[in-house]
Amino acid sequence: MAEYPGRGLHREVVEQLGLRIVRGDYPPGTRIDVEALEPELKVSKTVVREALRVIREKGLIDSWQKRGTFVTSRDSWKLLDTDVMMWRREARRDDDQLLSDLSQLRNAIEPAAAGLAASHRTPDDLAKLDAAFDAFRQAGENVDRLAAADLDFHLLILAATHNELFVRLDTVVIHALSARNRIQHHPGASWHDPVPDHRAVLEAIRQGSTPIAEAAMQYALRESDQDLTSGEPPLNPGSSDPRRY
Template sequence: MARYTGRGVHYQVVQDIGSRIVGGQYAPGDVLDLRALREELDVSLTVLREALKVLTGKGLVDARQKRGTFVCPRSAWNLLDTDVIDWRIDGGDAERVLRDLADLRSVIEPAVARRAALRRADADLETLDAALEAMTSAGDDAVAAEEADAAFHRALLAATGNELFARMDLLLEPGLRARDRLVHAHSGADDPVPSHRAVLDAVRDRDAPRAELAMLDLLAKAMKDIDDMAVHAESR
């Protein structure tokens, strides 16, 4: 699920309550005191209810007659939701988020690269080339680099020719974007262009084994970035 992009009071209420739940201020099963929340946040009941609808869509809260609005167990949370990922990172759970993402990618993306090499069309190469060029041009622009990286991996999924693989961008992209934001904030991060170019070159050559190995190398570099960030955080 994409990040909630509302603004104003409604947006702030979603952010406030969501971050409290994910951060552990409210425990699973806790019943939310809506009257107290209204007074604390100084919002109308309408605004509060609309915010709770958004959080219900993310799996964080639910409501039942005679029980009220309560916090759902973690097993119900949409952990791939962009806001939930951000709240986990802000709450100090960044390393676990990134390592879980790396583990997930290690299962999916090497197979994607292999299939893309076997099935890609010329139009797929054009899209991948454009994404890599955007990545090269992004330089220190973290937002542009994040967009380019997301576009590259999205194009690679599409190049498999499998619509279900293509829709796995919904699964991978929120975490990938969060990873990019954290990595680009870390000055010692590795240049991502060469490893992505190696994947693209193998896909272009229709060399499936080399594409798979190139993706494994890319993922190894991504894991090194996470390790370096963890060391840097500990040293601080």
Template sequence: MASYSGRGVHGQVVHILGTRIVSGSIPVGATLDIRALGEELDVSLTVMRESLKVLASKGLIDARQKRGTFVTERSRWNLLDADIIRWRVDGGGGEQLMRDLADVRSIVEPAAAHRAAVHRTEADLDALQDALDAMGRAQADSTAAAEADAAFHRALLAATGNEMLTRMDMLLEPGLRERDRLVHTHAAADDPVPSHQAVLDAVRERDPARAELAMLDLLAKAAHDLDRITASSKGPVTQSPTSGR
């Protein structure tokens, strides 16, 4: 699920076309004129074909005889792919994605915190503490803060002792990184350390009920931060002379 964007000219073409598709600029069902796109982007047909293979691997496009290369139905897109998540955010679809992520986290992470408090090891505690310490050091560095945040939640899943829960990071982390990219670069966000510290304290003290509640509080704070950032990014609402009734 590694990001493909940024890998030279191929990565640039993949990013441009992926963003257009995910944002709806190139709609579902549209047939791609490969030659015209190559001329527009000033790349060879070889580069175009290689880039389209990447998009096809993500479920965004398909090719059929007599129809050509076309944008597939959204149900076929790999919405957990790191690039698609980034393109959704960059294309203006980030708010709904963040709401969906919050729903998934509310189902998974409180239960994971509960189980981590029961099954954690000293090594798990060390990993959680290291991530929390890194979070505290990275307040002025949004990239490092996002990485530390992701590391904390990854360590918490691992502390459950359940291999399937541990691999839930593959589901959560791409979206979580995009959320953190938004939150940690915004002045409206609060300090994330205390809410994470409360989870770690409960896990360390083997108090599963308190760990679950602490995670619920953390997620509520995360939702509040996102609401504040979303509201501030939209700016003040200007009423027309006939509005406000």
């Protein structure tokens, strides 16, 4: 789901209230004193009303007659919403759990996406993937360029599936890579060279081989997960290593 596109005061109030809820300042079940928000945040009733409407759409709050506006239980939250995920990252309360959940979801989504891309990619898709890979390869140790090119590459694979539902899963990839990069780019962190893994995925997609593309992406993600847990490359998978193809 896309982030709330509002600007100015509306956006600021949405972010303030959303972060407070996700951070736990307002635990589930807490009644929100709507009337007090106007003087506290120094905004109009209209701004408060619009912000609460947006937050309600994300499942964080609800309103009942006689009970008023209250924070809902976590199982009502739209956890794949871009803003909710961003607030979870900003709150820094469950970094390990969020990273683990995102990694598991990527492991389910991206190999399948790579396999579909191998079957459905067009010449235009391949040209865009080639450009993204070249930018990734040439980024060297420039952290910002590397992260941007890596994100482009993975999102282009989703696009190359030509399945609009896979494309809508970009939120998962965006936040997973951003959370991973925050850890990997910490001073003292080390990780394996990601270029060979990305090249293997690209070549499998170019060859139109669904099983090899899936295996290549699975291996790339496995190495990425291993970097996060130990900083060491995974054991050589032998003949199953997709980079041999």
